[in-house]
Each structure stands twice: as C-alpha cells, then as structure tokens.
Amino acid sequence: YMRDAKIATVYGADVTMLEFDWGKAADADAVRDAIGALATEGKSPKAVLVTFNETSTGVTNPMAELAAAIRAEAPDTLILVDGVSAVGAMPLEMDAWDLDVVITGAQKAWMIPPGLAMAAASDRAWTAAESATMPRFYFDLVKHRDVLSKGQTPWTPAVGIFFQLEAALTLMEAEGWDNVFKRHAACGASARAGLAAMGFDLFADGAYASNSVTSALVPEGVEWSVINKELRARDLVLAGGQGKMKGKLFRIGHLGDVSVDDIVSAIEVIEEGAAAAGVPIERGVGPAAARSAAQEV
Numbered sequence: 150y151m152r153d154a155k156i157a158t159v160y161g162a163d164v165t166m167l168e169f170d171w172g173k174a175a176d177a178d179a180v181r182d183a184i185g186a187l188a189t190e191g192k193s194p195k196a197v198l199v200t201f202n203e204t205s206t207g208v209t210n211p212m213a214e215l216a217a218a219i220r221a222e223a224p225d226t227l228i229l230v231d232g233v234s235a236v237g238a239m240p241l242e243m244d245a246w247d248l249d250v251v252i253t254g255a256q257k258a259w260m261i262p263p264g265l266a267m268a269a270a271s272d273r274a275w276t277a278a279e280s281a282t283m284p285r286f287y288f289d290l291v292k293h294r295d296v297l298s299k300g301q302t303p304w305t306p307a308v309g310i311f312f313q314l315e316a317a318l319t320l321m322e323a324e325g326w327d328n329v330f331k332r333h334a335a336c337g338a339s340a341r342a343g344l345a346a347m348g349f350d351l352f353a354d355g356a357y358a359s360n361s362v363t364s365a366l367v368p369e370g371v372e373w374s375v376i377n378k379e380l381r382a383r384d385l386v387l388a389g390g391q392g393k394m395k396g397k398l399f400r401i402g403h404l405g406d407v408s409v410d411d412i413v414s415a416i417e418v419i420e421e422g423a424a425a426a427g428v429p430i431e432r433g434v435g436p437a438a439a440r441s442a443a444q445e446v
C-alpha cells in the first residue's frame with residue numbers, strides 16, 4: 150500500500166495514508182471511520198486504494214469486507230485494487246464486491262514472465278477515466294479500450310507474453326478455477342504448517358494469512374544471510390523481508406505453477422539448510438506437517 154500512496158502522490162493526488170501494523174490485515178471499521186473523518190472535513194475521497202494481497206508481509210486483506218465498508222461511507226468513490234499477487238490465485242468477485250479497478254501482473258498467478266499488466270474497470274471507473282485530468286500517456290485506459298474494439302493495442306505490446314498468457318489461461322481453465330484456488334489454499338496451508346512445525350514463528354495474522362505467499366520470522370541469533378546461503382546452495386530461492394523487516398523475515402512464494410509436492414520439497418530443504426546454519430530443528434516434523442495440512446484443505 151505504500152507503493153500505491155507513492156504512485157498516487159506522483160500523479161498529483163492528495164493522499165491520506167491509513168496505516169496498520171505489518172502482518173495485520175486492514176480493519177474495515179478503521180477504514181470506514183477514516184473515510185467518515187475525511188468526509189467531515191469536506192475531503193471525501195475520490196478513490197480508495199487497497200492492496201488485496203500484501204506480498205511483502207504475506208497478508209490477504211478482507212477485500213469484500215473492506216469494499217463494503219468503503220462503499221457504505223463513500224458510495225461514489227472509486228475502489229482501486231492492487232490485485233497483483235492475488236488475482237488468479239484466490240477468489241475475487243469484482244462485480245459482487247463492487248470494485249472499480251483491479252490490476253494484476255503476468256509474472257504472478259499467471260505463471261509467465263513479467264512484462265504485461267492486466268486491468269479490469271467498472272462502469273464507474275470508465276466514466277471517471279473519460280473525464281480524469283491526471284497526466285497519462287501509455288496507460289490511458291480509454292485509448293486502450295477504444296482500439297481494443299478493433300482487436301488492437303494503442304502502442305507496441307509485449308506480443309510474446311500474450312501468446313504465453315493464452316497458453317497459461319488454457320492450462321488454468323482446464324484445471325478449473327475452483328481447483329486452482331484450492332491448490333493455492335493447499336500450498337498456503339502446507340507452507341504454514343511446515344514452517345510452524347519446524348519452530349518458525351509465522352509473521353502474518355493467522356486469520357488473514359495469504360495463500361500466495363507465506364512469511365515467517367528469522368529465528369533469534371541466526372543471520373538470514375547465513376540461512377539463505379545454505380538454501381541457495383541447495384537450489385532453493387526464497388525472498389527475504391522488505392523495508393523495516395529486512396533481515397528479520399523470509400518468505401516462501403507459492404503462486405502460479407506450484408504444487409503441494411513443491412512446498413513439501415521446499416520445507417525439506419529449509420529443514421536441512423536452516424539446520425546447517427545452526428537453527429535447532431527436529432528432523433522430519435516439518436515435511437510431515439506440510440503434507441498432512443494440505444490434505445485437510
């Protein structure tokens with residue numbers, strides 16, 4: 150959400166940031182109160198930006214609840230959703246939740262290289278786009294929509310990625326969307342159970358833990374760089390923490406082309422690698438927990 154605030158500021162918006170503790174979800178009541186307070190000051194927001202899935206902390210915000218709270222307080226506001234690490238990995242009901250713009254990126258659940266962002270817009274968003282005055286050129290959605298009716302794009306697109314996307318969508322549709330979401334839920338449950346069983350403290354609030362990325366704290370007394378070196382030597386690439394959580398947090402990404410077997414293998418490598426880095430770990434419990442948690446999804 151910090152990125153959203155920076156982008157909106159660059160484009161000239163007067164931004165009010167609502168902060169929640171890292172690892173915790175955005176709270177619908179707090180959002181409602183904040184919008185109400187702005188309205189009282191005569192500054193009812195034209196748009197509310199929400200990150201559906203916080204990739205940096207492994208938290209999935211309660212999007213439907215947040216959207217309902219926003220809509221109740223500011224019926225005409227635009228609800229703009231960063232769904233980059235959520236869409237395609239977990240259910241999202243753009244119309245039912247009354248969202249206005251949702252974006253995602255090729256490199257996440259869509260299993261293909263970066264270079265293409267997808268955006269969906271509501272009627273409310275199209276009306277706003279037609280009269281908006283913020284500067285834009287390449288990302289002028291109205292231009293994109295208008296030439297789309299001729300099967301074209303206004304500028305040179307990353308053509309190769311469109312072909313890759315077509316192949317990815319064919320795979321996803323063959324698997325079935327419910328199965329795709331269930332596979333991600335199973336991977337999330339597996340990653341959380343495996344790490345917890347090995348003694349790692351999960352970072353995200355359990356009620357809002359993401360099914361596309363799992364975060365855990367680096368154990369006291371061991372450097373992340375030391376553990377990471379052991380993992381990389383065993384061909385496992387994890388992400389570290391960002392911002393104030395750099396060196397304190399590590400993350401397992403599990404969205405896109407990922408299976409429970411992949412997660413169990415990753416847990417096995419983390420067991421070995423972390424043990425080699427000096428973390429006391431009881432052998433075998435992590436992979437077993439990872440395997441059985443997935444079966445309960």
Ligand SMILES: Cc1ncc(COP(=O)(O)O)c(C=O)c1O
Pocket residue numbers: 200202203204205231232233234254
């Ligand atoms: C939630 C979220 N938003 C946006 C982005 C896109 O950021 P960038 O274009 O810097 O990769 C990412 C990428 O990782 C993300 O996870």
